[in-house]
Amino acid sequence: MVMYLPEEGTLLDLPYKMNHLANNYGYYPQDCKELTCWTQHGLNGRMNSPEAELTSLPVHVSLQDRELWDKFSSIGTEMLITKSGRRMFPSCKVTVTGLNPVVKYVVIMDMVPFDNHKYKWNKDLWEVNGSADPHLPNRFFIHPDSPAPGEKWMQYPISFHKLKLTNNILNSNGLVVLHSMHKYQPRLHIVQSPEPCYPQNPGSYLRFTFPEAAFIAVTAYQNQEITKLKIDNNPFAKGFRDNGLNRKRFRDKESQETKDSDGQAKQDLTPMGQSQKDEDVTVSSSVDSRRTLNSSEVASSVPPNPFISAFTNTSTAGGPSPHQTHTILSLNNRHLNSPREARPSLHSLCAALPVAQSSCVQSSTGDGHLSTLPSQISSPASQTPGTSIIQPQPYFRTPPHPSRQCPDMELPLPMPPKLSRMQLPGSALRNLEMIPVSDYVSPRPLTNILNWIHSRALASGTSGKVLQNPPEPEQYLRGSDRELHPQIYPAVQKYIDQQFPLNSQTEHRSQMDYVSGRPLTEYYCDQQTGK
DNA sequence: TCTTCTTCCACCTTTGAACCGC
DNA sequence: AGCGGTTCAAAGGTGGAAGAAG
Numbered sequence: 001m002v003m004y005l006p007e008e009g010t011l012l013d014l015p016y017k018m019n020h021l022a023n024n025y026g027y028y029p030q031d032c033k034e035l036t037c038w039t040q041h042g043l044n045g046r047m048n049s050p051e052a053e054l055t056s057l058p059v060h061v062s063l064q065d066r067e068l069w070d071k072f073s074s075i076g077t078e079m080l081i082t083k084s085g086r087r088m089f090p091s092c093k094v095t096v097t098g099l100n101p102v103v104k105y106v107v108i109m110d111m112v113p114f115d116n117h118k119y120k121w122n123k124d125l126w127e128v129n130g131s132a133d134p135h136l137p138n139r140f141f142i143h144p145d146s147p148a149p150g151e152k153w154m155q156y157p158i159s160f161h162k163l164k165l166t167n168n169i170l171n172s173n174g175l176v177v178l179h180s181m182h183k184y185q186p187r188l189h190i191v192q193s194p195e196p197c198y199p200q201n202p203g204s205y206l207r208f209t210f211p212e213a214a215f216i217a218v219t220a221y222q223n224q225e226i227t228k229l230k231i232d233n234n235p236f237a238k239g240f241r242d243n244g245l246n247r248k249r250f251r252d253k254e255s256q257e258t259k260d261s262d263g264q265a266k267q268d269l270t271p272m273g274q275s276q277k278d279e280d281v282t283v284s285s286s287v288d289s290r291r292t293l294n295s296s297e298v299a300s301s302v303p304p305n306p307f308i309s310a311f312t313n314t315s316t317a318g319g320p321s322p323h324q325t326h327t328i329l330s331l332n333n334r335h336l337n338s339p340r341e342a343r344p345s346l347h348s349l350c351a352a353l354p355v356a357q358s359s360c361v362q363s364s365t366g367d368g369h370l371s372t373l374p375s376q377i378s379s380p381a382s383q384t385p386g387t388s389i390i391q392p393q394p395y396f397r398t399p400p401h402p403s404r405q406c407p408d409m410e411l412p413l414p415m416p417p418k419l420s421r422m423q424l425p426g427s428a429l430r431n432l433e434m435i436p437v438s439d440y441v442s443p444r445p446l447t448n449i450l451n452w453i454h455s456r457a458l459a460s461g462t463s464g465k466v467l468q469n470p471p472e473p474e475q476y477l478r479g480s481d482r483e484l485h486p487q488i489y490p491a492v493q494k495y496i497d498q499q500f501p502l503n504s505q506t507e508h509r510s511q512m513d514y515v516s517g518r519p520l521t522e523y524y525c526d527q528q529t530g531k
Numbered sequence: 532t533c534t535t536c537t538t539c540c541a542c543c544t545t546t547g548a549a550c551c552g553c
Numbered sequence: 554a555g556c557g558g559t560t561c562a563a564a565g566g567t568g569g570a571a572g573a574a575g
Contacts, residue, residue: 080568083537087566120534167536180535219536220568227568236566239542 057098061188061208064093064157068233069212075225076126077215085164085175089234092160092186092213099150104193106146107153109160110139111176114183114214121222132182136169139176140189147193160186165217178217185214 063069068090069077080086092109099105113135120129141163145152166175178184191205221227231240 089567231568234567236544237542237568238544240568 057100059096059098059190059206061094061096061190063210063213064095065090066212071229071233072226073212073214075229076223077213078218078221078223078226079165079215080221081165081167081178081180081217081219083166083168085166085168087161087164088215089230090213092163092188092210093157094160094188094208095157096153096190099154099190101151101154102149104147104149105153106189106191106193107143107158108140108146108189108191109143109163110141110187110189111165111178111184112187112209114185114211117183118179119181119183119216121218124223126216126222129181133179136177136179141174141176153190167217167219180217180219183214183216186210 072090079088096107113132116132117128118130118132119126121127141160143158143160144162164175165178167178167180168175169177186209188208188210189205190207221230231237
């Protein structure tokens, strides 16, 4: 299994994510514009069988609205975060193919730190402003349609437009908590619903990261170019178009200015930062000064077992800074001293895997067929060594996307028909009402999510009947209570117990801040007391 | 003084209920 | 009675601006 690269691209720093223990892994091309990830066809030819493992399927995920994302990323995407939560724009919308149509999956999105830095806006560019704050406990946004059969996920683009970002660590209303002035990237999880008949099977999953959708979380927009782009493209911001001249405030202000001093005042009044625009944007040279995350950093940002990391709900799950994660990674990869040394070639990586588990990033050739890579993997392209300044333009390198070579891959899926509540059949409404809303809206450790899913799977069972009293997800895997309740995923739990033995310091490991090594409760206290 | 954050505002889209005609 | 289309109001999303906080 090999792959072709984008025309201008080399297979630089192919980051990888692998999970030996859970037979699960996923890859993503960190430095390519290609946001499409493939997994290999299962060699056992089970892909069409109902019991086919998720990891054996040729799952393909691609980010929609790529042109829009390109526009934003070329300037330096910023996402507003507010106390009450703010939607992302552009929102993450992905198409997925290659799933087993009849198997149920859960689709989850979270945000992981892009790097180990904190940023500040200095006049017209982003600068590194120290080290990142400890990553907050991960918050997963479960797609409200979860779990649903693969057929449904593949039918329409999966939209996460309702995902909201906040900086309020106390807000648990389904918001993803981020630090302001930190850079994040979205990450997608596709989790196969646990098989009700085999509770020992934790269910496989895949993860995809979208570096092109990376953004800096801000409480107020810094780059006027970003503001302009948002206004121009976000329908909710239409009121700010036409330089905001149609806005009452500006109309009033303008009329007032006219009264005060006609003539000169009018000239100065250029709404929507017109005057600022003139002084805006120092166009940089063609040098890509983006502080790239090399593959080793990415690799080290990926815990040896992402499934576990999600379980432990630590900063690792949220993907703390690559360096910070390395301590956890080293649990299984002590030989990976130097991140760059640690990067195996794609081939060696695949060779190291059992055949049936091999997985590669693929791209598609113009004829729409999967093709094989040249035998040697290109060496990592030279990267600009860690410059501390991010130029506003060009913010990201933008090599031609392979999909442009392969129009088939860009074919947008039809948007789902809009259904009002009135149009839903009664059975569907009853089903919806049976779902404890808080369970899929509220962020929670993936443990609970999966257990909840499992409980629902059990509840529906093979007979399709619904239990009267499905178990509460919270009753599973809660700290020291674990022994009191049956474990849904004993193999995974065993691994956690081995890697993160409980003691007085780590008893609440799911709440640990692995960056500072302190319990997050302490971190919260510090936040409250202003330390 | 400067940077970052919070809050409020007006404008806009989306949503869903009510209404009407067939 | 049921269905489909239209209208309208409420809810909620948006960036700007001013002021607070550190």
